[in-house]
Each structure stands twice: as structure tokens, then as C-alpha cells.
Amino acid sequence: MFKDLYHTVFPKVCYGCSTDLAKTETWLCSTCKTNLPITHFHQLSTNPITQIFAGRIPLIQASSFFYFVKESAVQHLLHALKYNNTPKLGTAIGEWYGEELTRDGAFETIDSIVPIPLHYAKQQQRGYNQSTMFAMGLAHLLHKPLDDKSVLRNIATSTQTKKNRAERWENVADVFSLQAPEMFRGKHTLLVDDVITTGATLEACANKILQVEGASVSIATIAFAKL
Ligand SMILES: [Zn+2]
Secondary structure (H helix, E strand, C coil), X not given: CHHHHHHHHCCCECCCCCCECCCCCCCCCHHHHHCCCECCHHHCCCCHHHHHXXXXXXXXXXXXXXXXXXCCHHHHHHHHHHHCCCHHHHHHHHHHHHHHHHHHCCCCCCCEEXXXXXXXXXXXXXXCCHXXXXXXXXXXXXXXXXXXXXXXXXXXXXXXXXXXXXXXXXXXXXXXXXXXXXXXXXXXXXXXXXXXXXXXXXXXXXXXXXXXXCCEEEEEEEEECCC
16 A cells, blocks of 8 residues: 555656656656756856847846757656646756755855746646746755745736737736735845746746846746757
């Protein structure tokens, strides 16, 4: 019975390659974990993530943990995180990254960690926000508070498809609002999300925060997908 219970709590096969996991392994076998495509972007003041936002918004620091590679362990992990009801996987990835960041002293000056809120309907369907789980793992290792209350995602009022490009942009800009602007006054916020591609969502959210006096922002995501 305990063995069955153990297997429902922890996956028995590797999410990367489907081989059986050893007792000491969780989520990934040691081979897949060693071969994860880590970017090490946090060691560079200029990197592909800071370049996404260059000339758009001022950031203190920006990084992604992994390169998003199709059919790789990273894709399998992200897929499981979204669709397999595995919130603890998000926390585990946050802790793996937190370990790496702490070792290199990255994001040391942040005051809090804020996950990008999920669409209300998606959160209801999934039962959790994968970015919040990732943020939780980071918060644990970086010894910084998680703040998943101060930013709100507004409920969409009209369909995006019927709008022209300019109107869509306006819509993105209005996606977020601040529940508690005072939480950002004079503070350095680490905004986190799962995957970054164009950065439009992170930019919209960062812009809201940067409207607050003395606020500064850094960005970290699980994966970086090249366009
Ligand atoms: Zn494996």
C-alpha cells in the first residue's frame, strides 16, 4: 500500500526519457537532469533575454533557466507541468534554478518574487498556476517572499480575434492591474513566467509595475523559446 501511495505522489518513470527512476530520483533520471540545456544567462549582463526587452523596458537583470528544445526533456517537463496535474514539478524546477542562481549570487537585490497571473479560466481548469509553483521554488531557495496577490489578470471583455493589431496591443496593455501598488514602491520585483518568446506578456506586466514610483523589475523564466 505504501509503495502504491509512493508511486502516486512521485512519478516512477523519468519525464525526459521514460526509463524507471531510482528511489533517489524525482521527475528526471540523473542522465536527463545532467543533460538539461541550461542557458547560464544569469551570468551575463547582456543575454538573449535582456535583448528581447532592450529599448522596450528598463530591467535590472533578466534570465531563463533552459533553452526550449522541441522533443527534449525540457518540452516534456513543461508539458507535464501544464497538463499532468503536477504542481510540485513547478516547485522542483524553481528549486533547481534557485540553487544555480544562489551559487552565482544572481537576483540578490530583489525584494519579492511575482508570478505572471494565469487567465482565470485556465487556472480554474488546471487547478494551479504553473508560474506560481515555479516562483514558490525560487522563493524557497533565494529566501525572498513570494507575492502572488499584488498583480491581477483582468478578465478579457471581448475576443482578441476580431480586433486589429493596434487594438490587440491595447488589449495586452490592459491585461494586468495592480491590486496593491504600494507593494512595488521603491522595490525591486522579480517577475517570473514559464516560457518566454516575444516577451509581450512580461512587458505588459512589468510596465504596470514600473508605473509605481521607485519600482524596478527583473525577469526570470523557466525556458526561452527562440522565435
Ligand atoms: Zn531520463
